[in-house]
Amino acid sequence: MSQPAARPWPELSIPAVLLGTLTGVVLTASMVYIALKLGFGLPGSTVAAILGFGVLRGALRRRSIVENNLNQTVASGINTASAGVVFTLPALLLLGVDDPSLRDFPLVPLVLSAVAGSLMGIVLIIPLRKQMVEVERLRFPSGVAVATLLRSPGEGMEQVALLSVGAAIALALTLLVNLGFLPEDLDFAGPLSLPPWLPVALYVSAANLGAGLLAGRGGLPFALGGLLGWWFLGPMAVQMGWVPAPAALPAAEVAGWQAGELYGQMLRPLGIGLLIGGALGGVVAAAPAVSGAMRSLAAAAREAREGGAASEELPPWVLGGGLIGSLLLLFACALALPGVSLGTAVAMALVGAAWLGLAGVIVAQATGHTDISPLSGLALIAVTLMFFLTGGNVVASILIGMTVCIAINQCADMMSDLKTGHLIGARPRDQQIAQLATGWIGPLVAIGVLFLLWNAPGDGTPGFGPQSAACLAGEGGGCLSAPQAGALQGMVEALRSADAPVDKYLAGAVAGGALSIFPIGGLAVLVGLAMYLPFSITLAYGVGCVLAMGLEARWGSAFIGRRLVPFAAGLIVGEAITQLGFVLVSLSRGGA
């Protein structure tokens, strides 16, 4: 029936894996530096896809959308470890500056546990592909944006033009913000004479607006969760006198102090609790679907074997083997740490893996709905769990925290890549093999670069952090302040003084569990995420959702598919590329 192909249509190919690996390694090294300096990393998928156009389609004349998708899958899978490492491991190094007992930790278990986390994240999330991509139909705005980018050679001129217009708007907006012509938040509360605890502000981000446009009605609970938190709970708490300002505070500073307390001590921890409860409830609610998906995986593998064809998915025994292998590796790493007994190591591996799976689901769902990941909050919970489990062993807690952080980032990235693959017709199995085969590279590169920077002064003084020579000297360009690690360091210090907001976690978790009974998938996760994030992000995202709903009501769903999706994808792609370019240029000039 079918014609013999005149030339092959490569997918899982050596050039794609090599280019993806090279891009991933360079991106990882860059992102470690950028995240230490600025406190956030940048996704690598769009950069890798554009490089793929240049190298694979351009220089090598290999016309294959699915091969370029493989390239971006590998690159982003490697790069995703950078955030996991940078948000956690530097905290251990920074704590060691003041506490010599935390300086001597074994390096090999550290590296191996990072690798175990990376692999475990991938094998744990793969079975949920059918549930999240096919049943729940999570949006994964960045995944959609990358798919739109990959499909652009075949789209009509109108779609390509819309993608370009979106990217150009994002470029202009990002530059205006980065160069200081526009504020990061458009604040309306000041002109309206509203107190800071009743915020009305829009986060100026094309990507955030694009994510809201892509989410449409599905993202509305996220915006409503923000309104519930900031326009109902916050003002009510202040009016009821639940946030008493210290008498010592000057009157002009009272409202600002109350806003900080509302966010840091009430809404954010409550949001983390909701995320946990919502994810747990979601896992229970999705259990039949996951079980059905697993049966479907097994059946597909069996049919493929009988039919002599390759299965579309990795078989369950590979995933099971990968899970057991990485679990054993994590256990061995825990056991190799000083002060960890056999029983504690078993508990660390099992509880760590269980939390890792749950947190992976939370992050994948949050990313799937909104493109925003509550990574740091979930890493903090992992550290808290391990801190109590190990009786206050800081090294063990941060090691598992790092493992979890890397793993959950892998979960989100793998699922986003699988969404991209679904939209362009890639084989899930090839993407899964590629990410599994290269998932170990990212942690090695990220940890290597981190230690290189830490030891850069060569005289035993810290290479980054507030106490590094460059930061003490006030050298803006050379100072790597490691802000995220500073937050984790503060959290560990709070744990050591038994000051974690357990009441808020518990209250939020049970409410989130109850909310997840409601027949709207991911409702509790969305509300929790909205309370966890600053309101300006939620509100701007909500504006995108409402705009998309209005456009759909006016011009129908076909308009959304043909016009709005490429435009919104352009906003996301444009901001990612501009932001990366801007940061690299700034860093090369010694600023940022």
Place this chain on the structure above:
Amino acid sequence: MRGPIPMILLCGGLCLALASGARHGDAWTAQRADLAAAGELARVASLEGADRAEAEARLREAGLLGPAVSDADRRAAAQSLLSGPEAPEAVRALQGAGLLHRDTSLAQAVAEARMRLNDHAREAKAGREPPPRDPRLMQAVSDDPAVSEAAVRAIWAEGELNPPPTAADALALLSDPQREPRVLAALGDRLPAGDTVEARLSEARAARAPLGPSARLAGWWAVSGPGWLLGVGMVAAGALLARRGGAQAAAAQAASGGADFLQVVRALRAELPPLRLRLQGAPADDTAPEVRAALDRLRLERIEPLVAARAALIQAHGVAAFTEYFSPFSAAERKLARAWSALTDGQPAEADRALDEADRALVSAEAAWGRVSA
């Protein structure tokens, strides 16, 4: 149950549960206020000059800092101190601050005497004429402590070595208006200072022990427990009612929903053969724009509306059964996307294979639908 009741229960319960959850226990709130006060004290402590005086005045007005002691009171206290038994210590403090000269101790004076005698002997040994030997030096190095001390005091009296300053010297300093502030500052915590920012700050830091998890939970439960429990119960009840109402509605729609699903699957299957026929004669590198346009149309007009309506199917059949027939349908959707990508890259043969696989996936979906419906 349909209607507004589930939503009212859900929204009301969520507001109540989260509001109760957000509230802190009284002990924590009080401690937090103390911590915030400590933060403000630390800020004030870092100020200087007029800013510091202004900030301290504000703190005293707010009751966070007790009254200060006047300079007259402090001067009187200093006079009393220098006239009492603690005078020697106070004098040493003033010496330490450089306000009184450092005295030469008895031991130092004896060592000095011995050195001078040695110099005398060395001069004589070198054949030079030594100055006349001072008999007080000989007495100063005497083994008899009383003789030694009397000789040293005689030397002090002539001003050749520094005698120890006395309380009277210190009191004289205090009467000098230029030096008085420095004397009062040097006597520091020996004088009543009133309430100071530093003292309050160290107190606040010392009292910073956190409540701990169980005390924190107990405190929160005492103020918020019942309201929070009621709110969570309302959320759960509303969600369960909404779930049940949704299931009933979906069951009512199941027939039409089923017809929709089958219709879409059959319509898709019916559209594939002409597309495949078009591709089978296609030369390599043919991008077949009309086939890609048809695939786009199928996605937008057939597949996406069904995907958007999947909630009714889930309600009607349950998640597990839905997954059984929707999973092969999604596989078909992915294969159609694959055909589109292959054609974009000029691979009609690969696109044809993908359409074939899509067709087989649709057959599986139809069969699964039959099993579930039966």
